[in-house]
Amino acid sequence: MSNMVKLTINETAVEAPAGTLLIDAAKLAGIEIPAFCYYEGMSLQAACRMCLVEIEKAPKLMAACVVPVAEGMIVRTESPAVVKARKTTLEFLLTNHPLDCPVCDKGGECELQDMVFKYGAGESRFTEVKQHVPEKQWSPVVFYDGPRCILCYRCVRVCNEGMGVGALGIVNRGVAAEIAPSHGDHLECDECGSCIDICPVGALTSGAYRYKTRPWEMEHVGTICTHCSNGCKTTLGVRNNEIVRGNNRDRSGVNGEFLCVKGRYAFDFNHHPERLQTPLLRVNGKLEEVSWSRALQAVVEKFKAGGKAGVVGSTRIANEEAYLLQKFARTVLKTNNIDHHRSGDVVTLLDSLSGKTATLGTADDCYNAKAVLIVGADLSQQQPFLANQIRANHRHHKAGIYVATPGAVREDKIAKASARTADGNWLPAVESMAEKLKGEKELLVLFGDSVKGEGVRKLVAFGESLGIPVKYICLVDYANSRGAMDMGLLPDLGPGYHAVEGAPGLTLPQMMAATDLDLLWVVGANPLARHTLASSKAFVVVQDLFLTETAQRADVVLPAASAYEKNGTVTNVCGQVQRLKRGVETVGAKTDLNIIGLIARGMGVNLGKVDADAVFAEIQKTVRGYNVPLPVIVTGGAAQTMPVNGRVPSTVLPELIQSSRDTLFTTGTLTRYSKILNEVMEAPGGLYR
Amino acid sequence: MTFSPELEARFADLLTHYPPGRQRGALVPMLMYAQDEVGAVTPELMAELAKRLDVSVLQVDEVVGYYSMLHKKPQGKTHVQICTNVACMLRGGAELYDHACKKLGIGHKQTQASGVFSLEEVECIGACSWAPAIQLNYTFHHEVTTDKLDQLLEGLQ
Ligand code: SF4
Ligand code: SF4
Ligand code: SF4
Ligand code: FES
Ligand code: FES
Numbered sequence: 034m035s036n037m038v039k040l041t042i043n044e045t046a047v048e049a050p051a052g053t054l055l056i057d058a059a060k061l062a063g064i065e066i067p068a069f070c071y072y073e074g075m076s077l078q079a080a081c082r083m084c085l086v087e088i089e090k091a092p093k094l095m096a097a098c099v100v101p102v103a104e105g106m107i108v109r110t111e112s113p114a115v116v117k118a119r120k121t122t123l124e125f126l127l128t129n130h131p132l133d134c135p136v137c138d139k140g141g142e143c144e145l146q147d148m149v150f151k152y153g154a155g156e157s158r159f160t161e162v163k164q165h166v167p168e169k170q171w172s173p174v175v176f177y178d179g180p181r182c183i184l185c186y187r188c189v190r191v192c193n194e195g196m197g198v199g200a201l202g203i204v205n206r207g208v209a210a211e212i213a214p215s216h217g218d219h220l221e222c223d224e225c226g227s228c229i230d231i232c233p234v235g236a237l238t239s240g241a242y243r244y245k246t247r248p249w250e251m252e253h254v255g256t257i258c259t260h261c262s263n264g265c266k267t268t269l270g271v272r273n274n275e276i277v278r279g280n281n282r283d284r285s286g287v288n289g290e291f292l293c294v295k296g297r298y299a300f301d302f303n304h305h306p307e308r309l310q311t312p313l314l315r316v317n318g319k320l321e322e323v324s325w326s327r328a329l330q331a332v333v334e335k336f337k338a339g340g341k342a343g344v345v346g347s348t349r350i351a352n353e354e355a356y357l358l359q360k361f362a363r364t365v366l367k368t369n370n371i372d373h374h375r376s377g378d379v380v381t382l383l384d385s386l387s388g389k390t391a392t393l394g395t396a397d398d399c400y401n402a403k404a405v406l407i408v409g410a411d412l413s414q415q416q417p418f419l420a421n422q423i424r425a426n427h428r429h430h431k432a433g434i435y436v437a438t439p440g441a442v443r444e445d446k447i448a449k450a451s452a453r454t455a456d457g458n459w460l461p462a463v464e465s466m467a468e469k470l471k472g473e474k475e476l477l478v479l480f481g482d483s484v485k486g487e488g489v490r491k492l493v494a495f496g497e498s499l500g501i502p503v504k505y506i507c508l509v510d511y512a513n514s515r516g517a518m519d520m521g522l523l524p525d526l527g528p529g530y531h532a533v534e535g536a537p538g539l540t541l542p543q544m545m546a547a548t549d550l551d552l553l554w555v556v557g558a559n560p561l562a563r564h565t566l567a568s569s570k571a572f573v574v575v576q577d578l579f580l581t582e583t584a585q586r587a588d589v590v591l592p593a594a595s596a597y598e599k600n601g602t603v604t605n606v607c608g609q610v611q612r613l614k615r616g617v618e619t620v621g622a623k624t625d626l627n628i629i630g631l632i633a634r635g636m637g638v639n640l641g642k643v644d645a646d647a648v649f650a651e652i653q654k655t656v657r658g659y660n661v662p663l664p665v666i667v668t669g670g671a672a673q674t675m676p677v678n679g680r681v682p683s684t685v686l687p688e689l690i691q692s693s694r695d696t697l698f699t700t701g702t703l704t705r706y707s708k709i710l711n712e713v714m715e716a717p718g719g720l721y722r
Numbered sequence: 723m724t725f726s727p728e729l730e731a732r733f734a735d736l737l738t739h740y741p742p743g744r745q746r747g748a749l750v751p752m753l754m755y756a757q758d759e760v761g762a763v764t765p766e767l768m769a770e771l772a773k774r775l776d777v778s779v780l781q782v783d784e785v786v787g788y789y790s791m792l793h794k795k796p797q798g799k800t801h802v803q804i805c806t807n808v809a810c811m812l813r814g815g816a817e818l819y820d821h822a823c824k825k826l827g828i829g830h831k832q833t834q835a836s837g838v839f840s841l842e843e844v845e846c847i848g849a850c851s852w853a854p855a856i857q858l859n860y861t862f863h864h865e866v867t868t869d870k871l872d873q874l875l876e877g878l879q
Contacts, residue, residue, distance in 0.1 A: 202780040204787035207807075207845040215780050 071098035139235030182236035188228035254616035259596035263418035264605025293417035309592035310621030333635035340551025343544035347557030348511035351601025355520035369538025376510035402477035410481030486687030516604035798840035809850035
């Protein structure tokens with residue numbers, strides 16, 4: 034493959050590795066060959082004929098998207114015959130195309146519009162009445178307008194190959210050909226919207242976005258999805274301070290253009306009518322709306338009064354906020370009673386990998402590792418982007434996939450070996466694959482919450498025994514689950530997993546069970562959804578977006594900004610730091626960072642400069658592994674961290690680690706407030722048999 | 723869904739003609755033979771073959787929609803398919819089709835009340851070299867003129 038082929042394109046000498054498709058070779062040389070059906074990463078289709086070029090000695094025009102380069106090939110991409118063919122192709126594509134661009138969602142970003150503008154004929158010779166069929170709605174989010182469809186098969190391929198769902202097909206033939214959904218008149222699928230995203234024209238449109246705006250009237254804000262731990266970059270389309278669209282067409286970030294249903298649509302919680310916009314204070318037993326200054330004053334008084342305090346942090350707030358929160362707890366409230374909802378045993382993993390290098394897996398590894406072992410996690414449901422990477426790895430690199438899960442999962446279909454685990458006992462299943470695994474060149478292991486404590490050590494020992502390089506990813510639930518641990522929202526470990534000074538504090542369940550707790554400060558979490566608070570005298574301060582179960586028990590509720598309303602950083606499941614960028618604002622809400630700063634000011638304590646950049650600078654200096662190059666994250670990239678390489682003196686029981694087992698359509702409390710997610714819940718199964 | 727023993731035997735034999743793992747290739751002949759027995763490609767039939775060949779019902783639907791020899795509804799005793807795609811159109815296919823409409827008193831994808839003839843205007847049936855081409859059930863007829871069509875149809879009344 035490495036031998037280079039010399040050819041000539043438009044009188045320019047071009048060199049490309051053997052096997053390169055002509056269309057890619059031209060691109061390397063800066064020559065554009067227009068294409069609709071050709072799509073990087075998907076199988077070849079050669080359906081649209083837009084890429085026809087002239088090749089000397091070939092009897093007719095050839096499709097550059099399927100012809101590999103050959104030595105001495107002489108290619109012309111702008112000869113009169115090619116130009117004429119393109120015009121004709123476009124004229125054909127427009128035969129029945131409705132030309133309703135002024136009301137089409139895609140107008141302004143439509144590839145067909147662009148092509149006709151650049152290459153097309155301004156006139157059509159067809160005088161017949163255009164064939165019309167009515168638009169169809171296939172799900173709450175997917176609409177199909179047949180007449181606009183140019184039958185490029187992109188949607189079919191992205192659903193089949195990319196998602197592994199296979200919910201779309203092409204039925205009928207000729208002028209009657211159209212895309213059809215899996216279940217007659219409707220879809221049962223991931224509702225990921227990838228088909229809509231990839232459609233070059235306005236044939237597939239999204240229920241969330243359609244007819245809301247013209248594309249050029251939006252601002253585009255690149256930030257990180259706030260739902261699961263995978264840390265997908267999402268570009269929010271913002272209009273009049275409202276998020277109307279989420280996509281990642283520019284392929285920046287770890288995820289390229291991938292987004293699951295939550296990243297693409299579940300930003301709508303942000304505009305939910307129940308968003309808190311005014312602080313609440315309990316007066317005579319009832320929560321009443323009060324001013325910020327009155328609410329903060331109440332908090333400051335209680336915080337100053339002291340007593341036994343507990344602090345519960347969030348798996349969704351920014352690193353800066355988590356860092357400042359634990360700093361406040363430890364230096365101002367003088368307590369180690371600080372914790373968060375733990376969903377994966379990262380702590381034991383880091384400890385067992387002590388002294389080893391290059392053993393933490395990344396999202397890139399999911400795509401590049403020669404073999405992947407999945408232990409105890411339904412990836413397609415719980416870690417949608419990592420699952421997508423692994424499917425692509427199998428498709429493009431034929432990676433060996435091994436699955437050890439309690440139930441059937443989508444990855445079984447592409448697996449070299451699958452074994453079912455019983456009662457959380459995954460070891461026999463994994464061991465049954467040992468011989469096959471030894472035959473692989475390298476391995477990436479992803480494991481869920483059934484592997485914890487001693488289990489993690491056993492898994493690492495098993496990895497060692499294979500005699501091949503092995504990397505690990507400990508799966509966690511939420512957007513900043515990993516950051517919450519790295520920043521030290523733990524009773525026994527501070528930032529960077531250093532043992533705390535003094536005795537370890539109470540864990541989350543211990544705080545809930547302590548009958549003598551005087552003060553409970555909950556920042557962006559909802560512990561009372563799972564626990565009851567034993568201490569009836571506890572003064573409860575809650576910072577949240579909504580009046581959650583915990584907020585309802587609070588004495589002071591402070592309305593917090595969402596991740597889409599703040600700057601800062603978050604760390605994904607693989608330990609990659611990325612930047613949040615403020616896209617919108619909710620009147621009345623403040624960022625958690627700001628709130629913590631205001632409380633500190635009210636108490637007259639100095640936490641240093643309270644803004645996201647300043648706190649991140651402090652994190653860079655003090656949290657090991659976070660001294661990442663700023664330009665990488667400032668430009669929207671992901672920087673790998675390695676927060677510790679040494680023994681981690683943890684004292685916490687692994688039993689506390691429990692994933693919420695979210696599906697594709699849920700992530701904790703937040704998604705309850707997403708109208709779209711609640712509408713598409715019809716198929717949370719995921720195998721679509 | 724159950725088929726006659728003869729058809730089952732035919733299916734079993736068909737599957738041996740494809741390399742391991744590629745049994746789905748047998749879908750087209752299976753659909754055709756099953757259609758002959760069942761009378762049409764019913765939803766039940768599509769689901770059954772999808773199950774047997776481990777493909778989705780939608781994938782079966784894609785195939786059924788593509789081939790003009792496969793029908794989801796029962797056709798007349800003789801199903802008349804007339805190609806009006808480019809090669810045939812240039813050589814009188816469209817006129818042929820208009821003629822058939824008038825003669826049979828039915829239009830595209832319609833069946834006579836008597837059940838004798840059904841008619842369909844089809845895309846290229848791969849007989850362009852002898853255009854205009856038509857198909858009566860599974861039999862091809864080439865270079866058909868209106869006169870020849872009349873004769874053919876009258877012979878089948
Ligand atoms: S929304 Fe996603 S899963 Fe559903 S049809 Fe489109 S690409 Fe397939
Ligand atoms: S719906 Fe869009 S992506 Fe799918 S075939 Fe039609 S034009 Fe292509
Ligand atoms: S995979 Fe996770 S991070 Fe990515 S879009 Fe979905 S919920 Fe968001
Ligand atoms: S891009 Fe080559 S045929 Fe569509
Ligand atoms: S065009 Fe009629 S058979 Fe090909």
